[in-house]
Amino acid sequence: MRQEIINDIKKEYQKKRLRSKAELQMRRTELYEMLPEIKTIDNTISKLSLEVSRLAFTRPANFEKKMEDCRVTINELREEKKSILEKRKIPDIYLKEVHSCSKCSDTGYVDGKMCSCYKQLLINELYNISGLGQLLEKENFDTFDLSKFDDAKYGNEKMSQRENMKQVFRAALHYTDNFHKSNKNLLFYGGTGLGKTFTCNCIAKELMGKGIVVLYQTAFRMFETISEHKFNRSAESYENKDNYSMIYNADLLIIDDLGSESINSFTNTELFNILNSRMINNKKTIVSTNLSLEKMSEIYSDRIISRIMSTYGMIKFFGKDIRTR
Ligand SMILES: [Zn+2]
Incomplete structure (x- = not known):
């Protein structure tokens, strides 16, 4: 890719x-x-x-x-x-x-090193194909604002929502800093409006800034792309073809809102194929879902759950919906 x-x-x-x-x-x-x-x-x-x-x-x-x-x-x-x-x-x-570019005379290189114009082109290209585009201007580590999260101890949890988000923030930074070193995948789980998508975007932006190929898709959109590719191939657009290929080949695939797709044996099989094939090819995946772990194991096949449980770092989001605060 x-x-x-x-x-x-x-x-x-x-x-x-x-x-x-x-x-x-x-x-x-x-x-x-x-x-x-x-x-x-x-x-x-x-x-x-x-x-x-x-x-x-x-x-x-x-x-x-x-x-x-x-x-x-x-x-x-x-x-x-x-x-x-x-x-x-x-x-x-x-x-x-x-x-x-007067620095590299449009060769892209200065003394054998990537010129800044080349890096910028690469980043722009990565943004274009990531599915995130302009959103990342607003949602990145620099705009991560812990004060938005409640500081009181939350329910039966050991800490406050803010304390938890501090840990999430650290884990996300650690993930991006060590992207090439570790082969870890991540599962973000917890209710809506707790900052999961925001955290995904922060990670995406940081990695794209380093020239890493990221694809962000909601589960709903991802399965649409797959059905289009499998069942409507003669009329499939180039964009869909590229997206389909990216699902397998992007360095990092972010599947947001898993559970929002219509769940059936087709989506179950495809999801397993994606997670499994990415794992085999040493491509990393982040899955984010509003479902609880119990609910996930009811909905998805055992082999999906066992892949996730054995190779994904679990990151729990809890607290109050920050959009209603
Ligand atoms: Zn240049």
Whole structure:
């Protein structure tokens, strides 16, 4: 998946470079029509440069003297060209390639390292395909506000909602910091309005910022994508195809609101296939659900539950719905 994205970006850079070459060619043609003497100068410079290479290669008698003569003439011609352009107030840049990134000249790399423009393109691309888009501007670790959560001890729980969210926050940060090191999956469970989706978004944004491919889907949407792919393949859109492939291939899949789909043997089988295949391929998954663990084990097959119980870190959300506070 990542390779496909990177290939797309490389193509994009190639297009940019071709475009700036073509634009330069157009400016040059325009200038030559306006000032034919510039064309003559340029042609002479090219010929002389060729002559310099030829001399260096064949080394005839007196070649050093001949080369020096060529160089002097080339410099004189360049000066002449410069003064003609200056008189006409034509900027220098007019005869140079203009790149959208001057740091890497639209190659994407500076000294063998990813240029900042490349990183930004990669992040934008990841946002586009993540299914989250603009939402992440508002929902990220920087906007995680613990004061929204109640500080009084909650029901039979050992701590307050706020204390719990502090732990959730730490666990989420630890997860993103160690994404490549651990092969842990996460299950977020607890009632609605407790910050589960928000926490998923924080993790998604943080990881995408590091160039990791994330797909966020509600369970409802995910099973729609799958049915479309399986039962309506002839009319399936490219977007659906990509989404389907991402469900299996994204570095991190976030399935939000598990239990919101219509639950039947089809969804049960597909869910198992997804969780299992991702596990085998060492791809990570976060599942978030409003269901309790007891309810989950009633609804989903034993093999799904045993996969989740054995390889997922359980993170419980409890307390009051913050949207009604
Ligand atoms: Zn650049």
